[in-house]
Amino acid sequence: MTDTWNRHHVLSLADFTPDEYDTVLQTANSFREVLSRRTKKVPTLQGQVVANLFFESSTRTRSSFELAAKRLSADTLNFAPGSSSLTKGETILDTAKTYLAMGTDMMVIRHREAGVPQAIANEMDRLGVKVGVLNAGDGQHEHPSQALLDLFTITTLLDPNQPQLSLLKDKKIAIVGDILHSRVARSNLWSLTASGAEVHLAGPPTLVPQLFADFVKENKDKGRLKASSKQPDSSSNLNPLAFPRKLFLHWSLEPALRNADFVMTLRLQKERMTSHLLPSLREYHQQFGITRDRLKLCHPNVKLLHPGPVNRGVEISSDLMDDPQFSLISQQVTSGVAVRMALLYLMGSSKV
Template sequence: MIWNRHHILSLEDFTPEEYNTVLQTAASFREVLTRRTKKVPTLQGQVVTNLFFESSTRTRSSFELAAKRLSADTLNFTASTSSLTKGETILDTAKTYLAMGTDMMVIRHREAGVPQAIASEMDRLNVRVGVLNAGDGQHEHPSQALLDLFTICTLLDPDRPRLELLQGKKIAIVGDILHSRVARSNIWSLTASGAEVHLAAPPTLLPQMFGEFVDTRSEERGARSEGDRGNHNQPSTVNCQPNRKLFLHWQIEPALQDADFVMTLRLQRERMAQHLLPSIREYHQLFGITRDRLQLCKPDVKVLHPGPVNRGVEISSDLMDDPQFSLISQQVTSGVAVRMALLYLMGGGKV
């Protein structure tokens, strides 16, 4: 197993070996979480600071619990009750926690690039403080994508989750892809596994340019021209880096056809500056995940959602609670083990 990262800011340059290191480490911590004593002394004496400049339930609680399960001390920051309201800058806030002895910072912010800026400042100061991106603007959410990957891989092989298990699988990501940092991170991780990733959304939430997302370093781009946009039944295909396959659809049916997994995303109405949808009701009729729509998928299809869920909008309420199809509760459980793994690896744990 290989690990040389000090910060986790993006999955864009993650290697297959690094993915497998995270998966295997998370599997060991999943076993710890089944014990009567769900705590190990791995990070005893270290301080993990959760700098959440944006509201969060699952991610913040998951990181806090993960740190405590590793015996680390935790500090929690809330923007509304902090010195930011008095004019303090974000970097000065980070340096305040640095002066308190912080070893790792978990950062969420509504603007893309803030975790990178803090990581750069820590590097400039030549201090060994690791920075983990817990979601920044419309950029990325690495730990969510890694827990999604872990949830799927442990379903396929509970004892040895690994990237190669997804080779050739079809995974549909449906919903507000335009505003989703989760989708961006999942595109990197899932296409790295060799899976076929099919994006489906209305054209306003899935612009044609999204097709080049994973192809930033490729000389040849395989996306169809604007002239092909009128035929929504034909996917826009991208020939990306080796083993990366990404497809775009402006109708949901071809994305779901024979899919092994379906990931549906929340409509992020708080990020929509314009009226991008005629109505929520129409969106559910055209892109909502229902039992009827799942008949297009493989018989053993499973559904994921990063949360929070708008019941009856992106997924029907009864389907969300059905353990035959839904992996949503497993995602939350997986989040603690995966975030334990990330803090362990960043904190100098030996693999």
């Protein structure tokens, strides 16, 4: 299975191929079976050290990565910025090199500024050390592992035994809410459009700007140029930017929800909003909140996702969030451990 995997770092999903997505999904599925056993630990990464360097607050992602590493029998180091030497003037790269000197094999990085995981990965490569860097969310850039666990949650629902990217071909998926500030949305744009799904973004114009239509189009055009420079028999399967991606923008909710198979709501990230982008939370819920009445526009078997944490009664009605007939939110949390085990395993195996 690792024959289709040669990534040393996981920083973005922009250049993931279908084979790489399927490798993650199938590996995660095997670890899901491990997590259902009485003994939930395997010796796969025994002797390796995983450092969780979270320069930004996190509950789900940090706990999920820590548990994933421990389930693989890795040793873990956890970084807390408030009590670190950063308060004494140490740079982020110096912090990373300190953990390198302790024998770290993989670094899981979260930071409020975009590009920090990439900078640390570049420094590890410059030093010539085989330390893998995994982006656990950087600014308004990407959150690859969240998008992969969303993909795993959906594909295992469609086929519990053989989750794969192609299961989402021609499915309609609505992503609703604060897309402007969402690194989760950016990573999901790459993964979901790569599957052949029809992705509809919906939200107020201040939170779903036109640039998202250009975002994929420009990169797709770049991909076509790259593809044309290869040999005639080159396949778009090897060139992810050349995929025919189906992305649509709406500044009202109804067209995005109509006949949708899946609806992903996003948290309003008030802490990242530097200006008054919304009149009020109440008005937002009235126009874009997901309720039972609005779900009647969707496919009868529609399912709901949310990366969390949730503002109950704002992005989604509280009763709907807890309804197992519709909500996949708890499954997303469970999927997170299996997917992050898969990523750590694949990255750890590539060191050998």
